[in-house]
Amino acid sequence: MESIAVIDFETTGVSPSQARATEIGVAIIEDGRIVDRYQSLMNSGAWVPPFIEQLTGISNAMLRKAPPSDQVMNEVADFIGERPLLAHNASFDQKFWDAELARVRRRRAQPFACSLLLSRRLLPEAPSHKLGNLNAWAGLPDTGRAHRALADAEMAANLTLHLFGLLRERHGRQQADHAFLCQLQNLSAAQVRALLATAS
Numbered sequence: 001m002e003s004i005a006v007i008d009f010e011t012t013g014v015s016p017s018q019a020r021a022t023e024i025g026v027a028i029i030e031d032g033r034i035v036d037r038y039q040s041l042m043n044s045g046a047w048v049p050p051f052i053e054q055l056t057g058i059s060n061a062m063l064r065k066a067p068p069s070d071q072v073m074n075e076v077a078d079f080i081g082e083r084p085l086l087a088h089n090a091s092f093d094q095k096f097w098d099a100e101l102a103r104v105r106r107r108r109a110q111p112f113a114c115s116l117l118l119s120r121r122l123l124p125e126a127p128s129h130k131l132g133n134l135n136a137w138a139g140l141p142d143t144g145r146a147h148r149a150l151a152d153a154e155m156a157a158n159l160t161l162h163l164f165g166l167l168r169e170r171h172g173r174q175q176a177d178h179a180f181l182c183q184l185q186n187l188s189a190a191q192v193r194a195l196l197a198t199a200s
Contacts, residue, residue, distance in 0.1 A: 001029070001177075003028060003035075003083050004028070004086050004160070005027075005080040005083040005084070005085050005086070006027045006087065006115075006160060007086070007087050007153055008024070008026075008088070008153040009023065010147065012047065012052055014092070015095070016096050016098075016099035019046065020100075021096050022044075022048060022056070022058050023040065023042060023058055023148065024038070024039070024072065024076055025038070025148070025152065025154070026076060026080060026150075027150070027156070032161060037154070040075070041058065041072075042066055043065075043067065046063075047060060048060050056148065057147070058148075073100045077101060077104075084110045084178040085108075085112045086115060087112060087156060088116050088156040090112040090116070091114070111178075113181040113185060115131075115159050115160050118184060118185050119159065121189065122192075124189070134159060135159055140159060140162060143155050167180075171196040
């Protein structure tokens, strides 16, 4: 299996036009397992609202001691390199990845896959597709506190490995890769059934 960078941001809000990232976690998956990790708080000078602090456990005091966000984004972009990207609810993390990269005059070249969209297509029987609920339902490892970036990145990584396993074992897709995930997530349920009926 190719190397994929699974990322997760914690932030001060939902839109990068009004909020900033406070933490990033990355889990690199390759050959069926997590092979490397990156995690850092990041200090942009943004204020963390009380409800976000309660949700994530990340306080303004913690961020004052954290490395500058520009330093962190350059480090994590170098760490990821040209690997394709994946996140759970990738539309959220992609917005912040692109916005924070732009602040250090860098630009994303690789596509994002989304484990939320993929799980809806490959695990329609799951009672919930929220990351923590889905991982618990599938019996995947507990990676630590939810709403901390590395724990969530590792949860999404384990879920992605589980989905690759389903593609192999349930659907006979031995050669599934990131490009196939990107194709799959953009199809309707009927199109997914038709595609998976033709094993590679």
